[in-house]
Amino acid sequence: MLPNAPVNGHVSHWFDGLPISRAPLPGSRDADVCIVGAGYTGLWTAYYLKRADPSLRIVVLEARFAGYGASGRNGGWLSGLVPAERDRMARRHGRDGVVAWQRALNDAVDEVIAVAAEEGIDAGIVKGGTLEIARNPAQARRLAAAAEEERRWGVDGITELTGDEAAQRINLDGVVAGFHNPHCARIQPAQLARGLADAVERLGVVIYERTPVTEIAAGGATTPWGVVSAPVVLRATEGFTTRLPGLKRRWLPMNSSMIATEPVPEHLWDSIGWHGRETLGDTAHGFFYAQRTVDDRIAIGGRSVPYRFGSRLDRDGRVPDATIKRLGATLYSILPQVASVPIAHAWCGVLAVPRDWAATVDFDRASGLGWAGGYVGHGVTATNLAGRTLTDLVLGRDTESTRLPWVGHESRDWEPEPLRWIGVRGLYLAYKAADWHEARGTKRTSPFAVAADRIAGR
Template sequence: MSADQDAGADTPSQDPARQTGTGVSPEAATGGRPEGLPDYRALSFWHDSLGDGALAPRAPLPGDADADVAIVGGGLTGLWTAWYLLRHEPRLRVVVLEKQIAGFGASGRNGGWCSALFPRSTASLERAHGRDAALAMRRAMIETVDEVGRAASEAGVDADYVKGGTVAYARSAVQLAAARAELAEAGGFGVDRIELWGAHRARAAGALGAVFDPACARVHPAKLVRGLATAVERAGATIAEQTEVLEWGPGRVTTSHGTVTADRVVIATEGYGATFRATHRRVLPLYSLMIATEPLPDSFWNEVGLAHGQTFTDFRHLLIYGQRTADNRFAFGGRGARYHWGSAIRPGYDRDPRVFEHLRRALIELFPAVAEAEITHRWGGPLGVPRDWHASASYDPSTRIATAGGYVGDGLSTTNLAGRTLADLLTGADTELTRLPWVNHRSPDWEPEPLRFLGSNAGMLAMSAADAEERVTGRPSIAARVMGPLVGH
């Protein structure tokens, strides 16, 4: 799992932290951690920055238990659902079941974008559900950015939340045309308040301009999810960590430590849904990887024009995303890791030296002055992709089982909307949220192997080829146009 060393870095013998590829020395990583437990600090820069004390696992389920609501998964979907349920009905007996620790998965490892992005574009939602429904979904996503900050504050969680917006750089004539097209499409719906910046404001290398979207906040995801877990406990829920869920059905969840009998069950497993027989083909686990630099001086940030709270990307097809962290690092990630046969999820897949090097080069292309900065952390993890790239929040009154997920990497804010929506559905409320078009949407199952393996990896290669095609031809990619309907555009 160790990553390749960067040119000019200290040798492993000089700096033991570099041997792990995470920035955590073996001694620090195990200090105070009971023998036999995973090294949760090594999961990501975000986890490492919390230290061992904040990552100590809660007690597992002590045996059979009764609950009003049992929630499978201790990520943001499950925790926000618990939070809003207890806001509706404080006397509810809510049990959250987590195999590792709350925030172990994508909820604690992501890029820290609390954005208004939804996996399907507004135009795509309009084609599928009609204009009014698409606009309602868009408004809900924009409002959710503020709701995360408000709810986190109410819960007493300091997650480095700063709403500074997103800068999407256009670094070629083709990308600038795409930026203008995005601006025109958004203007046609009249909901977003995005604007086009000129080259004088977009200071990434070679940028001809940029689209600025104010509907995004920078967040420290591990602080958010671990802090929310504490707040949910204070509100009255039970969180059983180190408790593996084996199966579920109407009125029950069977775990490695006993069975929870519950009136209602919530399945909030996101990419890890692929590890259960019942949901194996409902979601595809796609890996996204990240790197973080050492802290950089304020003079650097003033030069590149990124303020605290701002996130950034560009208009390439193989997605990249980054933020300026509260302690002045780049946290930068992107796609490029391949899908693994059989929807396998393994710790070794979190680290891919080839992808880490791709990310390092991409970051330097955007900000050449970062070339000499040390890469201190490298990590990754799976996110959940439904077959039609359409996230959903659902409840079946006949089985009393609710589900939410399929965020395709846009989950830091969407999980909050899911939690509020599921809380309304589970308590029988008829609200604007329960009438949104993603409610009770059913995505088709993914194809069986080898079609799933061939198709998903071909799609990844197509996005890489699309970027290369545009660099060579100077025209919008044909490959990207063909793939667009398959990825929610």
């Protein structure tokens, strides 16, 4: 146990002080649409479906409470990041489609902001963009290539920065280069999830919490408390998909961890800056992601135990002490000014990774079954676009959204154990070795990272 140990687990720091009160399913019932999962995907889908057709009887089933999964544990980046490898998707679906997808995701950032304002959801939203940094020559080469790649995919507003220019935004230690992408907002993720749940209830959608779904089939969803029968059943279970029959290997539940400090004193903020509330990330292979929170803490995350054998899941977000130490060391390395500020909370959660690292949205009209997910950690904004796309698919609309390349995209299943565990463990050991190698001054991406990319099939 760490000295002066932070709160460890209890889902996430983002839920502190937020009410959790909805009742479970009281028994079997009928609906027009049954949505399994009350995270962002399920809630956005319910929101847009009910807005499009107020007569629909929509039921949302949630195993724990709204936002319990990745929606309430993520880093709070409302960004236009594409949940796929764009080059690979372009080879399969065409470049124009991927460009359209990128633009739709950038637009979705503003769509979420607009809906939050319209529905009175206070999610601490500040659209300050993302600051990506490099701290050694190899990272700087990748950073420059990444900035150019963003422009190649039609992302406007990319600004490349020298180390000094990056430090003027956030006074980070050892930064040699950076770039700013305007298509991102800082949010408090649990407040968005809970506010969105309240909004769909006001529209007439019924949410049942504490209601785990044990089976999804054409015509309904089965729970311990009864069956919700519906001609349309939509799966929005992301990292928890592995628990459903027949889906154990569909998506890999990848683990990511976070810590949050105590509130940082004002005099330290004077030395740090961060006045634009940019989200912050780096180009290391074992990358971090961070934000200045609504209550002036620093929340920072990264991979720790990336995958548990047999697709096992965490226990309400609890993380190993070693993870807390590692993330704290990363934080104090980039911001030594806060070395005296204690870590207050640590947590983790799972995100879903398809075998080809590409998310999907689909609806089979014959069976009435639909699904969306596999966001590879880029789901905060993508879920909004997925919800609107599922709405169009269910209602039989032919729209720009339904023609995007992730619609109907198929990925093969992951390998059986122990190959799955060996592969993921090897992947992250190689990335760790690559970061160690590059920190010693090499100017090119480490061969360890090249090997890791091959392991991942990226």
